[in-house]
Amino acid sequence: MASPSTALPGRHGAPGSGARRERRASRRFPAVDGLAIIGLSLTLALTGCTEKISEQDDVTMPTSTGSTASTLVTSAPLETATAAQTLPVYWLGRSNDDxxxxxxFFPTAATDDPIVAALHTMMSAKPSDQDYFSLWNTPSRLGASVSAKNVITLDVSADAFGQKMDQGIADRSVSQLVYTATAAAAMAGLIDASSAVQVTVLVDGHTGFNAFGHVPLDKPLTRNPAFVAPVWIIDPANGSTYRTLPLKVKGQGVSPTGTLAWSLSHVKGGEVSDTYMTGTVSIPQGPNELGEFNFNLVPPPGSYQLSVYIVDPLVPGRQLGLDNKIVTISQP
Known part of the structure; x- marks a missing residue:
């Protein structure tokens, strides 16, 4: 990846480089008595808690984004149960001004509690894509349980909330917690994905904590669809290298027309240069519906920036919900 002095246009700069550049980029547990707890009620005793150092623009966001992309996602379906031992982890990421x-996804051991393991990864690990970020601190204690009423209860130590941030980032960080917990529970088959699921967050065993100084944790929480990225590339992963073709592109998105635009640009000397090819891809669910998209590319060997976005119907040339990845095609 590019060094701070040669950061790619449209990509975040490396940590410490100042202001951010524009975004570039089943295992089931048996049910027990109806009033009992199902799944694991587990507390992690974690040591070596360290605070993350965040860039100033990670902790703030505009009060008004002026982007229609932030209102496109109106539902946030749960992940589906799977036998694969992977952890779904949600991160924050910038797109345009939002x-x-x-x-x-991250690997996990079969013996790990899926909810606790996913949340611990979210609070302690680094994203694979360097454009994503998280402002949680590693907690000294972390527990999770699931009731027969489809309620996930989390118990987090107060030291996880040490970062300073504004209201907008605080709201999204709490949603990050909710999305990660519900995704992990759904993929592990711990909840009924066809019914509403709620998340109750306790801090040191108590309700009512004011998360990050902005979000009272005094009632059960649900997924807020407005915070889901309107476009994101799931595959290929950022920084990946492929030796066989076609390059299979997979992602999730929504647009007013049911169509997304994409481009593939050369990367030379750490800089994005000319556009090699462009095209469009349809979302099978149609206009204004969140769905998966797929398309294949067969570029010659080289490094590329793959971009997928919504064409702004009001401003020609403006790319809404932009997400992109750097990928290398090597000689077979």
Missing amino acids: VFLFRE
């Missing part, structure tokens, strides 16, 4: 939630 901040959205993006998901990555």
Whole structure:
């Protein structure tokens, strides 16, 4: 990836480089008595808690984004149960002047509690895509349980909330917690994905904590669809290298027309240069419906920036909900 002095246009700069550049970029547990707890009620005793150092623009966001992309996602369906031992983790990421939630997957051991493991990764690990970020601190304690009423209860130590941020980022960070917990529970088959699921957050065993100084945790929480990225590229992963073709592109998006635009640009000497090819891809669900998109590319060997976005119907040339990845095609 590019060094701070040669950061790619449209990409975030490396940590410490100043202001951010524009965004570039089943295992089931048996049910028990109806009033009992199902799944694991587990507390992690974590040591070596360290605070993350965040860039100033990560902790703030505009009060008004002026982007229609932030209102496109109106529902946020749960992930589906799977036997694969992977952890879904949501991160924050910038697109245009807004901040959205993006998901990555991480490996896990079969013996791990899926909810606790996913949240611990979210609070302690780094995203695979360097354009994503998280402002949670590693907690000294973290527990999770699931009731027969489809309620996930989390118990987090107060030291996880040490970062300073504004209201907008605080709202999104709490949603990041909710999305990660519900995704992990759904993929592990711990909840009924066909019914509404709620998340109750306790801090040191108590309700009513004011998260990050802005969000009272005094009632059950649900997924807020407005925070889901309107476009995100799931595959290929940022920085990946492929030796076989076609390059299979997979992602999730929504647009007023049911169509997204994409481009593939050369990357030379750490800089994005000329556009090699462009095109469009349809979202099978149609206009204004969130759905998965797929298309294949067969470029010659080289490094490229893959971009997928919504064409702004009001401003020609403006790219809404922009997400992109750097990918290398090598000789077979």
